[in-house]
Amino acid sequence: MNYGDDYQRLSKYTRENLKGRNLDWVNKPALYKKYSPELEKFELKKPSFKDSINLYDIIKRRRSVRSFMGEKLESQVFSDIIWSGHGITLTTEQHQFRAAPSAGALYPIESYCVINQVEGFKPGVYHYQVPYHNLVLIKEGNYGIELARAALGQRMIAEAAFNIVWSAMVERSKWKYDQRAYRYIYLDAGHIAQNVALAAVSSGLGSCQIGAFFDEEVNRIIEVDGEQEFALYISAIGKPK
Numbered sequence: 001m002n003y004g005d006d007y008q009r010l011s012k013y014t015r016e017n018l019k020g021r022n023l024d025w026v027n028k029p030a031l032y033k034k035y036s037p038e039l040e041k042f043e044l045k046k047p048s049f050k051d052s053i054n055l056y057d058i059i060k061r062r063r064s065v066r067s068f069m070g071e072k073l074e075s076q077v078f079s080d081i082i083w084s085g086h087g088i089t090l091t092t093e094q095h096q097f098r099a100a101p102s103a104g105a106l107y108p109i110e111s112y113c114v115i116n117q118v119e120g121f122k123p124g125v126y127h128y129q130v131p132y133h134n135l136v137l138i139k140e141g142n143y144g145i146e147l148a149r150a151a152l153g154q155r156m157i158a159e160a161a162f163n164i165v166w167s168a169m170v171e172r173s174k175w176k177y178d179q180r181a182y183r184y185i186y187l188d189a190g191h192i193a194q195n196v197a198l199a200a201v202s203s204g205l206g207s208c209q210i211g212a213f214f215d216e217e218v219n220r221i222i223e224v225d226g227e228q229e230f231a232l233y234i235s236a237i238g239k240p241k
């Protein structure tokens with residue numbers, strides 16, 4: 001079963017198959033995921049935009065870091081890093097544009113924080129509400145250990161100050177791109193994760209991007225169904241040892 005090869009071939013754009021596509025505006029999927037208003041919310045600090053290292057130095061310094069100090073992270077630094085992934089950077093009459101590019105500005109990626117040690121936040125699993133720049137607590141507990149197990153036992157996840165799990169709500173992108181959307185969701189997630197990796201360096205932290213995990217176990221931790229929405233990628237972030 002060479003389904004990867006098949007997918008790459010079958011999802012090609014050609015001059016023939018692009019003709020005559022119409023968008024169904026009435027059934028455009030919602031851009032933002034909503035949780036029950038009963039769930040506890042935690043405000044994030046506004047981005048500090050403090051002076052830091054030159055961008056080219058940050059790019060040069062970035063390395064995958066897999067060993068962390070296990071120290072509590074300040075909430076400003078935490079907020080800045082969450083925002084850098086795909087926080088809102090421009091609001092117009094029609095759109096809210098974000099820090100990372102997204103195919104068709106459809107923003108199919110969702111962010112879940114699995115917090116181990118961050119000032120002002122209980123350990124637990126949170127969802128990042130992009131338009132409000134806050135976190136909704138999905139469940140409290142030391143899920144870092146469970147997430148590490150789900151990621152083939154990669155201990156750095158349990159030692160990091162926090163982890164971000166990125167998922168895709170693929171219908172948002174399929175609405176316009178159909179099966180080709182599966183190419184774009186991974187590209188979107190890569191842009192977001194790179195922003196986070198560079199922001200971490202800028203704040204004196206380190207990160208490791210993680211693609212090796214048991215999909216359904218991670219889906220269960222972030223409480224998504226694995227069909228409409230599924231985990232794609234993880235970043236572990238903390239003070240390097």
Ligand SMILES: Cc1cc2nc3c(=O)[nH]c(=O)nc-3n(C[C@H](O)[C@H](O)[C@H](O)COP(=O)(O)O)c2cc1C
Pocket residue numbers: 062063064065066154208209210211212213
């Ligand atoms: C898509 C992707 C998946 C990755 N998955 C893992 C992983 O599961 N575990 C890990 O330790 N590193 C993982 N990495 C990090 C790579 O091993 C690392 O980027 C590579 O060795 C180059 O080193 P550098 O990041 O320090 O430049 C992943 C990187 C990418 C881009």
